[in-house]
Amino acid sequence: MPDKKNIIFCITGAGQFLEDACKFIKKLSEQGKYEITIAFSSAGYEVLCMYGLEKIKNYAGSVILEKDQGKSAPFCGRLSKKDYDFVVVAPATANTVSKIACGIADTLVTNIVAQAGKTNTPVFILPTDAEKFQETEIPASIDNKKCESCEYLKNCPCVEVCPNNAIFLTEKKKLRINLMLCNACRKCIFACNYGAVSFGKIVEIQCRDLDIENAGKLEKIEGITVIENLEEIKIS
Template identity: 40%
Template structure:
């Protein structure tokens, strides 16, 4: 008599998330991956951030939050372009079957243009190049699709409002934990915490929204991106959640 043993394995995908330096869709991209992680903590997510992404993530107060998605263990690292060298050796993982999918969200017009023209000179563009070569599905959320976009901007000081008042003591500069304010906000020091804004008695500090026109060249590049083999364009970061739940 022969016995057969059935082993049921529940496999969880390993995901790679490349972040570029776009403010548009940045919070939504973070929220999408946070949701993926909360809905299925077994899924491992590695983050690959361009140098601009690192800066913009800090400006929006999200940089330190990345560890809630990628805790630091193997296949859950946060790789920063600023620490990875020019040849991006870590993206070799895409040729070693370590990842089930690569998501690039948000994808700047800069990164989209590079991908469309086969350029790989940053961490996210190298990740895309190796993922396609390694037959790993790539999903990209471009920020510039068509028409106009409404984008959340980092905190800035309206210097005309500021100049009208000549305050002896600038409370926002005092409360800023990063020393980022000295008549204007140094966005490379600002971490987007927003503590400054309510302390200005003249409302000179704002982190509002702006309407931006999508350039023709970016529209064309996004359309070409959708034609590339191995790459699927997603229209919104929240689409990441449904792609992952279908894996």
């Protein structure tokens, strides 16, 4: 049996393309031909949890968290040994893209990309901010206008049912969700009789021209291929 291809899949802190990235990792893993290392930026892991997608870790041979890598990101030394066949960054936030475009390597993911360039390891990047107008799904949110009719607001069932105490009532009698505590269990959605809580709501965003320009700059960097969707990655 031929040796497995070794892949580093970097995930940064964006909801855009996040579910697509998880599905792609799962598909590669199930093919049995790839050894996948998932590297999370600090924000990347936080956002993963907000969307309830932590189980993607089960499809990785190893998981690298930025918080465990300090300032020097020693994991990147493995690229120097040419242990990996290629690198994927998806989703790549505007912040990460701008740093890569300017040659800055001061985070786990930007260090991985920089080190890949030094070892001729191909890099595929899926930027979140490549087009002016885009649609994206947001994590759990509350429409407080729908809460105005709720007679149970002081003892809101959404608050009571949350296992992580992520939902709270402000002094101004507005319900809020602390997304740092939310694990997307969706129990609050089923507890609310007024449809005030939603998950995966689609919103339109307008990307900054600066961020779109930076995404375009990536195409000029040797060894980097900018993609519009993950299916563009052709793996032999």
